[in-house]
Structures are given as C-alpha cells and as structure tokens.
Amino acid sequence: MPSSPSLPGLRLLAAGAGVVLGSSLQLQQAQLWLPVHYAALSVLGLAVSMLLFGLDRRGPLRGSVHALTLAVLTAVSFGATGLRAGWRLAEQLPAELEGRDLAVIGVIAGLPQRSAEAWRFHFEPRSARIGDRVIELPSRLSLGWYATPDGPELPALRAGQRWQLMLRLKRPHGLSNPHGFDYELYLFEQGVRATGSVRAVRDTPNRLLGDGEGHVVDRLRQSVRDAITARVADASSAGVLAALAVGDQAAIERDDWALYRQTGVAHLMSISGLHVTMFAWLAGLGVGALWRRSRRAMGMCPTPLAARWGGLTAACAYAVFAGWGVPAQRTVLMLASVVVLGAAGLRWSWPLVWTAAMVVVTAIDPWALLQPGYWLSFAAVGLLLASGEARGLVAATTGLATAPTRLRWQGVAEWLVRLLSGGLRTQAIATLGLAPLTLVFFQQLSLVGFAANLVAIPIITLGVTPLALLGVLLPPLWGPAAWTVAQLNAGLQWLATPDWAVWS
Template sequence: MVWTRLSFSWRFAALGLAWLGGAFAHLQLAVLPDQGTLATLLGASLAGGAVAARWPHARVLLVPVAAVLSFALASAHASWRLADALAASLEREDLVVDGVVASLPQVSEQGVRFRFEVESARFGNEAVRVPAVVQLGWFSGWGGAPQDAHGRPARAAPADPLPEVRAGDRWRFAVRLRRPHGLRNPHGFDHELFLFEQGVRAVGTVRPGAVRLGVSWRHPVERLRQHVRDDLIATVADRRAAGVLAALAVGDQSAIASDDWRIFRDTGISHLVSVSGVHVTMFAWLAGLLLNAAWARAGPASLWVPAPMAARVGGVLAAAAYALFAGWGVPAQRTVLMLATVTVLQMGGRRWPLGLTLLVAAVVVCAADPWALNQSGFWLSFAAVALLLAASPEGGVRQGAPLRRAWLVLHDGARTQAVATVGLAPLTLVLFQQVSIVGFAANLVAIPAVTLVVTPLALGGVVLAPLWWLGAWVIQQSNGLLLWLARMPGAVWTAAAAPPWAQVAGVFGAVLAVMPLPWRLRLLAVPLLVPLAAPAVPRPAEGRYEVLAADVGQGSAVLVRTRTRLLLYDTGPAYGGEANAGERVLAPLLRARGEDRIDRLVLSHRDTDHVGGAGPLLDRWPVGELLGSLEPGHRLLGLASSDRRCDAGQSWTWDGVRFDVLHPPASDHARPLKPNAKSCVVRISGPQGSVLLAGDIERAQEAGLVATGVPLASDVLLVPHHGSRTSSTAAFLDAVRPSVAVIQSGHLNRFGHPVAEVLDRLRARGARVVESPSCGAWHWDGDGPPTTARCTRPGTRRYWHHPG
C-alpha cells in the first residue's frame, strides 16, 4: 500500500491537512447538522479509526476519519454555542439582569461598553434565560441610551455623569437586549462572526435604574488591567502616546485615534500596536533567555530539568501570562497555543521538520478555535512563519570580528523583513485589497523600536511609572517618521478584489519570489503576481449602469457605476465616536471594486445618517464634485475638487446614462425648511430601466413632485425617509410605480422604520420590497430586470448569522 510506504512526516501532514479541511468545510454551512447527524458522523469516525487500528493496510482511512472527526467536533462546538441564544420574544423588552462586569470597560465620550456575565435575568416577575455573556453599552446622561434625532448616542449632560464601571463589579441592570446583527456587504467585516467567536450571543443597552451590588472575586486580572490603564492614562499627558502604550501594556486599543490607525495601516505596522504574535513571541523569547541563564546557575535544579527545557517551558508560561494580562485576545491565544505546541513537540524526543511543526500548531489552534480559519490574522501569522522558513538559506553561527558579525546580523534582519514584506504582500492584497509600499522601511525601524524598546517600557511602567514617560517620548519621535512615510506619494497600493484563480496565482508567485532560487527562476513570479496586483475590473457597457445599495444600518448610501464614472449618493451614518459608515463600509467596498475616484458625491441633505461617512471618503478619495443641499459654511464644503448646490432641473449624461435632479427647487434653499424637505432627489435612466433616489423627502415634497409633472416612473425606488410614515404617500407611489422598492434602515431601529402602512402600500402596488436588514447590500448589475438583483445576506449566509 502507498500509505505504508510513506514517511511519518508525509502521513502526519496528510492527517493535519485533512483535519484543517474538515474544520474549513464546517465553516461553509448555512445550517448546522442536527444532533442525530452529528452523532452518526462521530460514530463513523470512531469506527473508521478502529478499523485502521486493527488492520495496518487500512490506515489510509485515517485521512477521511480526521476530516470527518474535525467537521463533527467543530459543528458540535458551534451547536453548543448557538444554543446559548436570546429568545426572539425577549428582544427589545425591558429585562433586569444581575451579574458581573467581565471585561475591561471601553470608555468613550458617549459612555462605556463592556461584557457582562449574566447570573440571573427577569422579565417582569418571571425568571428568563438569556445568554451567559452579553455586550452592553451604557451611554452618558440619564443612565440609558439617549440618542439624537438621527439615531446616534447623544453626548452626556455634564451634570449627570455615569457611575464608574470596574471589571469584577457586580451590578443589577435594566437592559434591552437583541441578538447580534451586523452589516452585510461584499468584502465587509463580519461583525457577527467576531462576536460569535468571542462567545457573545446578545448585545444591548443599559436603561435607567442601575444598582451596584458590590465587588466579586471574579476577573481579578481584568480588574488589574483596568487599574494599570487608568494609571497610565493619568501619568502620560500625550493622549496619542498613551493610547499606544495602553494597547501594548494591557491590550486596550480603544484610546488609539482613528487617524493614528490610518497611519499605522498605511505604513504596514498595525500588527505592532496591538498585542499580536510578534509581541507574545518576543516576550517568550526574552523570558526564555533570562530563565536559561538563571537555570544554568540553579545547581541541583539544572540536573533534574535541563536549562534549555526549563527555558522553553518558562517562555511559554511567560507568554501566556503576558497574553492574559493583555486581555487574552484571540490573536494572543493563537500564539500561545502555537508556542506551546512547538515546545511539546521539541520535548518529545522526535526530530520534527519545521514545516510539519507549523502544521501541527495550525491543527491545535484550529481544534481549539475552528473559526480561526475565517480570520485574516490566522493566515497572515502562519504564512509569515512558513515564508521565513522556506526562504531561509542554510547557515550557522556568525563568524568573524564583532563589527562584521554586527553587520551580518543587520543584513539578516533586513533580508528577513524583505522576505516578509514581499511574501505577505499578495496575501494582504487578497484579504484587504491594499498593501503598504512603504511597509518595508517602516517595519525595519518599527519592529525593533516597538518590540525591543516601547513594549518593554510599557510593561516596565507597571512597576516603575516614569518608564511610561520614556516610552511616550520614543513613540512621539517615531510618529514623525511614520507620518512622513504615510504621506509619501504612492505609499499604499490598492487593487480591486481579484478572481480566485488570480489570488492563488499571486500567492504562489510570492512564494516563488522569496525562495532561495536563481534569480532567473524567481522572475517567473512576475506574471503570476500581475493579475492579482492589477486585476481587470468589469464595468457596465456603454449606456448601462449598475446600482449597489450598501448596508449601512440606519442611513443611506448608494453607489451608481457607469462604464467610466462613479456616483455615490449619500455616505451613511456616523455610528458614534469616530466610527462611521465611510470608514467601516464604503472604503472597503470602494477598494474591492477597484474605484480610485468618486466622480460625483451627492449628499442629499445634511442629516448625519446621510453624511456621517463623508469625511473619511473626501479625505481618502479624489472627489470630482460634491453636489448637495448643504448650507453655506458646512464643514464638508471645500473638501472636493468643486462644490455645487443641488437644484431641480440640473442634468448630465455619463456614458449614455442620464441623471436628472428633480428636487429641491432653487427657491427652497432660502426657505426655513427642515433638512428632509431639501433632500436632493435624483432620477437615473437608461435602456435597462430607471432608478429614483428620493432621499428623505416627505409628504409635501412628494405632492410637489407629482404636481409638477416631472417624470417619476421608475423601476427601482429608494424609498424616501427609510420607510417612515412621513413619506411614501399613495399618490407618489402611483406616480413612481416601482417594481422594486429598496428600504435602507437599521435592524430594530428606534424609529420603527419601515412602518407597516408603507410596506402595505408598496406591496399593494406590486412592488417587491427589499429591506437592508434582511438583504444586506442590494446589487443590480443591470443585465436583467431589477427583480433579479442580488442580496448579500442570503447569498453569503452562514450558521452564525442572524436570519435577518
């Protein structure tokens, strides 16, 4: 048999890959197998294992057994987690929960967010079951969740601050909970998976009537982390530097400003300012060095346990302690498991090839956390190690004079960084559609500075606070270089999302480029990399257009693309703090679609749920013209190449597609009308049909449009004001006669949009109603009628997603 003739390494590799394949297969499921199916799969895998153990020639069966067992165990793990769910009947109800603050509270201007371990819950006088861990937001003001007119958390009244929330405190909260429901957009972040992996099965807000019940003995590490963070923030006056130090010392990234994150991303050093594998591994290495030196002088102890073994075990324990103190985040957990696996294998007496060691570590990580296979950090971490192993030339101890040895160390460090930069660039493009061109230079300086200087100072400050001042000074000096690099022309290369074949070819090309091969062979990587770095972007034909209504929550954002032009109608809401739809939703979407310019940005009116994401887009993308109903002096005016007021009667044609502005009349801008009444209404028409983007117009504006006799009939209607009862009158809908009505609104939003009467009016006229909470992003490519358009959520649904 072929199996028996294979070496141990090949057989173990086959089993490891089968295990990873089984876990990956379970991640593709929209619905998990039932308990009977899982029991059958587990029984079949045990039977296959027994057969393989009895007959050596049947041991090839261990490969499918490993895959089936991995699939079944991962599915069982997921089923157990899914069972810890909030009943739909309890969503948005006033509940009373007793429990303990289980995480480091994240404080912002709006309030505080934290995870809460529920001990008991009541609905009225009845005990009810809620998930064991929920994520709560307690917003400033009156102890509930006050919001402004556009659905954002309102700022606190200075006279009514929140009580201090500390990890380990026991509280009784009045809360309103809901099941996690994230935004679903092409190439967007899967927030529901993030919460599922963390074990958070409900989110909610604290209502008035909170009572602190005392201090529990639980979560002492989280309590210590909070104490350290508070001391650090109080000690370091520079808030930007303090945010980085807090991220490195206790794993709290909430104090890092969005502008700083942008600089870190553009220079390719984001992995250095969060507790990741680099920091945990470096901590283990330093601890191992110290323990090895100390253990060698420990006398009898070094005879019982050799110093190298003690150093390896001690390094892993030190890494685990650091990861725990830094919040025990998923990336840190993965690294500790990797280090522990490598240590156990080294202690086992068998010589394991480095590649096989890496595969075993991946299997262990996947067994503990099967959802890691869906995380970009998992692939980047293992790919980095694999590339460095594959590209490392044979070598030994550096010989020669001290100066020469120092030069060789620097040379090797630069080469290692070059291999990591070049080798990981294609995978970074696959995952994020952008890669830092200046990342090699930035990391060459930042890796030693952050790992060997700033991180030790951040941790040393826990014992000796003045060390934080020195760490802040180093950060301040580094920021100037990073800012200069980030502002260099061409600092970041962006590319549209490539087809799967180009992604595979690009990753293979990267491996070829960094392998220690003759340069003529490595040149073959170039044609493999080009389709990934500069993929062809499919665009509509002349006279046609495509429409994508993004899922931005309670707000509006619509992309319209012709053969050569792009129009963006509104930019979605601000989510509170520095978060907004422009940064979180539209920027990744534009990058993935290969858009390097917004030819016209239409901001229908000034409300935050329509313009909240405009700032980051105007800062990052060239915008040819801003067209809108913004008042003179608005903060967004002047950021585009040109500004123009939106007036009825304006029109233009792009690539055979006509755009007409139907509202507001020029005279309305001088009238004391509320912003909704001045919404910029745009009708798009071409051979494939027409679309009406109606903003937030209300009854009076709808009646005015009907009375003027302008062409309103459209195949697709962006329903005005998110389906509010203020809009979508019968006369207006009779004039539009849409076959598809798209409603952009937030899941379980506080306004109750869309209202039932609007839905009834639309359906009575034969319109197919599309709601963004159940559809996600709505994409009409124009090749068929709008009723054939695609919804992102149903098409990409996995078992952890909200049903919509």
C-alpha cells in the first residue's frame, strides 16, 4: 500500500477533512438556524463541489483547489448535519403530555438492563392514547420499570417483546454540573426524545401482548448474555464476557469500570478494532481452507479473493451482533476499503483509507463526534498506521489467507510472534500519543497503564475474547474465560493500589 497520497488523493483528503470539520462546527452551535438556511448551504456547496471536481488541475485555480474543496465540503457537511439535528429536535414530547398517564403499545428495543430494584430499557411506541384521544409520541423512549414493596414481582423483559404499558413521560433532562456527564446529550445521540417510567394503574393493567416483534439481532444478543449470566457465577467476569461477546458494556459493574480506567485497559473491555480484525482473520482462514476443497468454487472466484470477502462478511456480522459501536464501524469500514479496492485493482495510501472510514462514520452518525471514543479510536489507528505497526500486521494478516496450506500454520506462528513482539512498541506509541486526548476527555492519566496493557492486551485479545465467542457454540469454554478474567482483575487491583497509579 502506498504511504503517501497523490494529487487526486490530496483532494480526497481535503474533502474528507471538510466533512468532519463541517459536522464538528455545526455541533458547537448553541441554537439552530432555520432549516431553509441549512438546505441552501448544502445545495450551494454540492453545486460548487461538482464544479471543483471537474476543474482542470492546470487551470488558474490549480493552486487553491484543495483549499476550496475543504471549504466547500465543510459547508455541505455543516448544512447536512444542521438539517438532521433539526429533524431530531422536532421529534419531541409535547409539553402538555408531560407528567400524565399515557396508554402506550410498543416494542422493547436493545438489551434491557436489570438491577436489584428496576429494569431500564428502550421502548419503541406503535400506538398511544390519553383517555380516548390518540396521540403521537417520539419514536424511541427510555423507560424505567421500578419494583414496589407491596407490588407484584417485576416481569422478565426481553428484546422484541410487545407490551401494553401505562407510562408517565417527560422531555429529556440532565444535570448541568461542570465537567459532569451530559445525560441529555447522551440521550440525544441515542435518538431518545423522551424518558419516563412504567405506572401501575388498576383499570389499565400492564400486559405482554407478544414476543418476537422484530429486533432479531437484539434477541440473539440477549439470549447469549443470559446464557453467560446463568453459567458464570462471578458477576464481574460475566459482565466482561458479555461485553466482549455481544457488546453489552452496561453488563460491566461500575466498580470494575473504575478499575479498568485507573489501569488504562478500559478500551479492551469492549469490542475493539483488534477484536474485529482478529475475527475477520480467523473467518478468512476458514473460508480459504474450505474454498480450496472445491475446484468449481476456485474456478468461479480465486481463493484469496473469496477468503478476503468471507473475512469481511464475518467482520460485519460480528460488528452488528456486538452492537455496531464506533470502533467496530471504523474497523469494518477500513477492512471493506482494503477488500473493495483490492478487488477493483486499486491501491490507496493509508491516509486515504483512514479518512474514508472517518467520513463514512461521520456521515452515518455525526453525533459520534461528541463521543470521546470516536477521537481516541481514530487517533490510535492513525498513530499506528503512521508508525507502520498496523500496516505490518495487516500485511501479515492478509498473507495468511492467501498462503499455501503447508505454510499456513507457519504463517499463524509468525503472525502471533509479530503481534506479541510488536506489542511493546505499539503500546508505547498508543500510550504516549493518546495521553493528551486522555487528559482532555477524562482529566486523568494512568501511570501504570503501560505495564497493565502489556499484560492485558494478549490475555484479552488472544485468550478471553476468542473463548467468549467460541463459548456461544461451546458454553463450557466460558468457564476458563471467566477464571482468566478473575485473575486479570486481581492483578489490575494490585497495580491500581499505589496512590500514584493515576495522575489527575
């Protein structure tokens, strides 16, 4: 893969930077403009951008075409993000419905979270009324169903269930403490435009109307999470396995998250780019091995190409099953860029692939720019690509899918040696490079994170994560995975004991 972009590549880099910059600027607006202003800005920007891309590089504007491209795509992205923000803000709970009992029929979305005294879940209304009047509600609600001392036991809630519920709703609100968690912004990012609680009303009881109303992926994820919880007695270990297998980060207990942040390994306890890449690599090996067994299949499509597409398909499936978070999106898009460009006979430099992934993630979800994980994820990958570490690993990974059978296991051994031997330099680059962003976002820096990651990265990546995934097919494997997590937690507790372990 070339390391430096050509002149057309520089124009594409400018366009990508404009998309990200435009969305970032719009998200800083304290008050939205009228929709017509955003629409006019986007349409005008698109018209000018088409003229720019058809511009002769030898013309009088050749020296400023990249700057113009950056400015125009910034305007287009600014306008498009403003329009989408206006549409989302328009979908809000009418003020006259706040604090009133509403009869709502809808479906549970996502993974419901159970605590000792309540359920927390997302609910998608299908119909609603107040008295005999039909009303319109936002398309996604965040609800709590609380246990009462003299009331019945809370039901078992599952994704895809269709319920008739009595709800009392309000518009999203959060505390305004400086540097505190912005709950209202979090709900806005999730598309939740009202919150509330389930009420017990005698003449209109809450009742289950049916199971299996869509949300197939969420139902499968909940089945796996419930199986892990039932089989693994230790709640801390079960939470980590659920986070790694189905992307349920809420399953990790609050004290455990504090420990992982103090020791700088929190990024490993969710679906990361390395996990998705490893899964794609394993799937590519399997597809390649099976493809070689059929002459007809090899005649239709070369084995290396089939292995790459098979690995990409598996990576997409795993990322969706794990909740489609920003790190998973970024990794899948980068893998897709490499596979598609390779199939088309094209070669892009790593800055172009990196920028393309960032642009697509931003275009799909501009509010991802408000998440620290977005910037930490792309910054980490950019640092590793620029240093050559990630490119060497990708080259080794790609080579495995295309290696002859007699050399494949030798290639696996070399890949593992490269991964482990490169861990020290990779971790040094990531630790030093991400330190400024970590201080900006979290106001603290783990001084034991370098040592903790040297141990935790191979344990989680090569041990716990494969066992957590394989346990979906062979549940007994969750036992050794949980034991490994417990031992790792004990070691991290020891590292976090000194007062100087974290610098704030």
